[in-house]
Amino acid sequence: MRKTLLLALAMLCAPAFAADYVQAPGSSLVFAGTYQGEAFTGRFPGFTTTFRFDPRQLATSNLQVTIPLATAATSNADYDGELRGASFFDATKFPRATYSATKFRALGGNRYAVDGTLTLRGV
Numbered sequence: 001m002r003k004t005l006l007l008a009l010a011m012l013c014a015p016a017f018a019a020d021y022v023q024a025p026g027s028s029l030v031f032a033g034t035y036q037g038e039a040f041t042g043r044f045p046g047f048t049t050t051f052r053f054d055p056r057q058l059a060t061s062n063l064q065v066t067i068p069l070a071t072a073a074t075s076n077a078d079y080d081g082e083l084r085g086a087s088f089f090d091a092t093k094f095p096r097a098t099y100s101a102t103k104f105r106a107l108g109g110n111r112y113a114v115d116g117t118l119t120l121r122g123v
Contacts, residue, residue: 018054029067035079042074042083055106063101063114070095094121 029047033040050064070091072083084091101116 021051021053023049040074040076040079042072044068045071045073058104058106061104065099067097068095069097090121
């Protein structure tokens with residue numbers, strides 16, 4: 001009986017808010033820029049995320065995003081070639097970019113901000 005009670009109490013004390021989130025099908029990662037004064041938008045199909053979040057223990061939360069640079073798509077073949085080529089992403093030499101969260105911050109009202117590092121072209 002005592003072991004059962006201790007187990008039940010231990011389960012009640014476990015963090016209830018921690019969660020590993022799964023990237024939803026159809027999620028998108030988009031970008032925007034300007035080239036010679038013209039605005040354009042694009043996307044990175046095939047990006048993946050790993051996300052663990054606990055609002056009660058922000059220091060243990062984790063966000064990692066992997067971005068396949070060769071998939072950069074703007075619906076403009078000239079832009080796509082330039083983005084993927086050696087003068088911009090150099091996707092042959094650097095096939096992916098990564099974003100790693102380094103700090104989660106509570107903003108109040110059940111809102112949060114994440115500071116992190118984007119690694120692009122090995123930097």
